[in-house]
Amino acid sequence: MSRIDVRKTYKLFIGGQFPRSESGHSYEVLDSRGRFVANAALASRKDARDAVVAARKAFPGWSGRTAYNRGQVVYRIAEVMEDRRPQFVEALRRGEGRTSAAAGKVLDGAIDRLVWYAGWADKLAQVVGNANPVAGPFFNLSTPEPTGVVAVLAPRESSLLGLVSVVAPVIVSGNTVVVTASPDRPLPAVTFAEVLATSDVPAGVVNLLTGSLDRTAATLASHMDVNAIDLTGLAADAEQATALEVEAAANLKRVRRAPAAEPDWSEDPGLDRMTDVLETKTVWHPIGV
Amino acid sequence: MTSTATPTTAAGNDWADVTASESSLRRFLHGLPGVDQVGAEQRAAGLGTRSIKTSAKAFAIDLAISMVDLTTLEGQDTRGKVRALAAKAVRPDPSDPTCPSVAALCVYPDMVATAKAALGTSGVRVASVATAFPSGRAAMDVKLADTREAVAAGADEIDMVIDRGAFLAGHYLQVFEEIAAVRAACARPDGQSAHLKVIMETGELQTYDNVRRVSWLAMMAGAHFIKTSTGKVQPAATLPVTLVMLEAVRDYREQTGRRVGVKPAGGIRSSKDAIKYLVMVNEVAGADWLVPEWFRFGASTLLNDLLMQRTRLATGRYSGPDYFTLD
Numbered sequence: 145m146s147r148i149d150v151r152k153t154y155k156l157f158i159g160g161q162f163p164r165s166e167s168g169h170s171y172e173v174l175d176s177r178g179r180f181v182a183n184a185a186l187a188s189r190k191d192a193r194d195a196v197v198a199a200r201k202a203f204p205g206w207s208g209r210t211a212y213n214r215g216q217v218v219y220r221i222a223e224v225m226e227d228r229r230p231q232f233v234e235a236l237r238r239g240e241g242r243t244s245a246a247a248g249k250v251l252d253g254a255i256d257r258l259v260w261y262a263g264w265a266d267k268l269a270q271v272v273g274n275a276n277p278v279a280g281p282f283f284n285l286s287t288p289e290p291t292g293v294v295a296v297l298a299p300r301e302s303s304l305l306g307l308v309s310v311v312a313p314v315i316v317s318g319n320t321v322v323v324t325a326s327p328d329r330p331l332p333a334v335t336f337a338e339v340l341a342t343s344d345v346p347a348g349v350v351n352l353l354t355g356s357l358d359r360t361a362a363t364l365a366s367h368m369d370v371n372a373i374d375l376t377g378l379a380a381d382a383e384q385a386t387a388l389e390v391e392a393a394a395n396l397k398r399v400r401r402a403p404a405a406e407p408d409w410s411e412d413p414g415l416d417r418m419t420d421v422l423e424t425k426t427v428w429h430p431i432g433v
Numbered sequence: 434m435t436s437t438a439t440p441t442t443a444a445g446n447d448w449a450d451v452t453a454s455e456s457s458l459r460r461f462l463h464g465l466p467g468v469d470q471v472g473a474e475q476r477a478a479g480l481g482t483r484s485i486k487t488s489a490k491a492f493a494i495d496l497a498i499s500m501v502d503l504t505t506l507e508g509q510d511t512r513g514k515v516r517a518l519a520a521k522a523v524r525p526d527p528s529d530p531t532c533p534s535v536a537a538l539c540v541y542p543d544m545v546a547t548a549k550a551a552l553g554t555s556g557v558r559v560a561s562v563a564t565a566f567p568s569g570r571a572a573m574d575v576k577l578a579d580t581r582e583a584v585a586a587g588a589d590e591i592d593m594v595i596d597r598g599a600f601l602a603g604h605y606l607q608v609f610e611e612i613a614a615v616r617a618a619c620a621r622p623d624g625q626s627a628h629l630k631v632i633m634e635t636g637e638l639q640t641y642d643n644v645r646r647v648s649w650l651a652m653m654a655g656a657h658f659i660k661t662s663t664g665k666v667q668p669a670a671t672l673p674v675t676l677v678m679l680e681a682v683r684d685y686r687e688q689t690g691r692r693v694g695v696k697p698a699g700g701i702r703s704s705k706d707a708i709k710y711l712v713m714v715n716e717v718a719g720a721d722w723l724v725p726e727w728f729r730f731g732a733s734t735l736l737n738d739l740l741m742q743r744t745r746l747a748t749g750r751y752s753g754p755d756y757f758t759l760d
Contacts, residue, residue, distance in 0.1 A: 193751050200753070369753020394750060 160347020176241030202348025669699025698731025
């Protein structure tokens, strides 16, 4: 008797749980050659709303941790990813049509990027914060603080390295994130969510939605409890990007605009993905009182 | 669910023979039909699956807001907090004049005067917990003095706690007499009386049968409302417990013609939960219970969620806690 396949159900990741979509909908995920791979959950507006609620709930605890500890947690994600190497390589091979060697290189890049951002956790304040010279007897100190709940539309093409490159800079400074995975290549993202669930990341810090952006992006852009939105996933889709920017204006969200084309993720990322989701707090303190 | 037909010992609406002695009261309460636990839970879960959308949802949210007893029962309450909450009770959403006021503001007895002054003639009532809330462990004269003081300070409604220890030990008559005495203490000099809500603390009653018994006990002793919980004990209000209580008030009215209100309190945090309760009220007790005079929610965080949902319906955007007061 031949053995029956045990197929995996790819689910959402919201508040540390792996729910199916509240709508019950799913969609077919195809590999790079158009063959069926798996069914993934098709997130609905309500899933997006639930994810924002979970992210908001996690924000005080995550942003309240010491920067040093957040760095340790992000580093731990890299450790656990390393442990799942074969699974990621297989997912990249099928999803992005790479050879095993090339997929391994991409995975290295993703893991290294996490380590790189982990190192920034306790250095960011020193680099972008400042003791300002002022014309009076005051200490005047500017420190960066996380902006809150950040919605991120992850890139379409680079389903793992791109995802890590947009999520890590947001959470490392204490923000919590609702990220929509690449609609066509969601499987590495779901595996990444499983890594998050088994590393030390608190529930709700990263929430992952899979499925068409038509359902979730507008809800995230118009949500009054989302403080910033990153439109990277809409590279070369200027029309939809503009529509979301208009929606995002209602509560003056910070918007990271969609690039003209998907960036080369293997390049040095720079600091701006981190600084885009920070608020600067400046404190005046009298001297000698 | 089956009707809780009362045993023949109860003649009409005169409970004198039932409450004449410990043994007759025990016979009556233990003669009430038992609650089918599985059936009650299934019925409650089934009613919770109704889909309430668009205009029905808008109606339900406004109704739920008007039924909220906005509650602050913390050791750290200050006069300032009570005044702030009073302002919120009158105008839950200051940016929208069409938003209804809540039903009442529920505070500790020493805050009644502050609440009364802050609410003025707004129509929002002042409810005060009394009788050594939340444990109910005090001497009888202390409990009565507690009640009289709250009434004298202007409380429109008194939320008393029953002596769960006495009930669980089987001293039903003692519980009955206590409720009746507090009811008498609710009287005002002008001949009127503050409304009495009897808190059963269902989380400590162990079984649905006990919930049904305390419901009848409280109603026979003259309660205007029966209320699930203090909010200090888990589990607080649940749908099945409220179902049993709604059946009790429905059956009590059939028997006696007197109507009694129901107030689930504690643990109701989302609009979705609140709407489930409203569906159940409509289906079990009847539509004429769907008014703030006869059904209340004891809650604090629920109001903000109702307001967020209300804003969502009005604007099409999900709102966030940044736009409502923290309390």
